[in-house]
Amino acid sequence: MWTPLNSGDNITVAAGNLSYPGITPSGNSVTFDGAGMDAFLPFTDTTSGAVYASFAFSVTDLTNVTTDLASTYFAVLTDQTGSFTSARLYIRKSGTQYQFGLGAGTSADTWSTNLYNINTVQYLRIGYDFATNKIALFENQVTPLTPSIVVTPAAPITAIGGFALRxxxxxxTPFIQLDELAISNNVIVLGVSDISNFNSNFVRNTLVKDEISFGSKSDVKVYNMNGQVVKSASVSPNKNLNLSELQNGMYIVTGMVNGTPVSQKILKK
Known part of the structure; x- marks a missing residue:
């Protein structure tokens, strides 16, 4: 469940998708530019192993960025408070093109040498490895092999529990279109069909009266539509979680299935 972190114009849900070889598009995409509201997506807190966020990306217009090499970060792997203090993905204009950088602070520590034209689609994956204390960016690698750039934060990141767009x-901030966001603990992100299978094994009944039935062992959190955690629990296959104390309405249930973060929308009636 996306939640706002500040005020300003919204990030816009747009019809249509970005196309990239090897990626199956689904749903809608989002567009944003300039100043405005930052959007935050919480997920199960991760303190070991690795966390990756991948997405298709395109800059559709650079004309509002008038200063060459003026940089900003637009995507962040962050903690569950949305503090923006973890792994930041930067962008800057270079002539009529743009490039990406990585950092954990107020500026990028390293910039990729790859330059891109507007209205071209890139497939990006940013990740953090807790064991090595490394932030890595993979550019245009559906099956990642070698990161384009790697950054070592001055202080190790202790937990990552959310993704934000800024x-x-x-x-x-140029005019950006972003699509096919996926969060994973594996550098190779599952396809849409695989994620659907995980969801079907996670929450077994999405229409709820008083109890949710689960198909997998997991530590779960239930969020209301304001992004607040209203219930946390450890669940097991074929065991039910009682939600009778919650008001009727829509909720988001998050957890981990075989090491992969998953979420499922439910309706309590």
Whole structure:
């Protein structure tokens, strides 16, 4: 469940998808630019192993960025409070093109040498490895082999439990379209069909009266539509979680299935 972190114009859900070889598009995409509201997606807190976020990406217009090499970060792997203090993905204009950078602070520590034209689609994967204390960016590798750039934070990141999109300022955030976001603990992200299978084994009844039935062992959190955690529990296959104390309405249930973060929307009636 996406939640706002500040005020300003919304990140817009747009019809249609970005196309990239090897990626099966589904649903809609989002667009944003300039200054505005930052959007935050919480997921199960991770303190070991690795966390990766992957997505298709395109800059559709750079004309609002008037200063060459003026940089900003637009995507973040962060903690569950959305503090933006973890792994940041930066972007900057370079002539009529743009490039990506990585950092854990107020500026990028390293910039990729790859330059891209507007209205072309890139497939990006940003991740953090807790064992090695490394932030890595993979550019245009559906099956990742070698990161384009790697950054070592000055202080190790202790936990990652969310992903955020950021609208910084009119003069630094270009017109962006982003699609097919996936969060994983594996560097190779599952396809849409595999994620659907995980969801079907996670929550077995999405229409709920008083109890949710689960098909997998997991530590779960239940979020209301304001992004607040209203219940946390450890569940097992074929065991039920009682939600009778919650009001009727829509909720998001998050957890881990075989090491992969999953979420499922439910309706309590």
């Amino acid at each position: 609208q910084d300022a009119a003069a630094t």
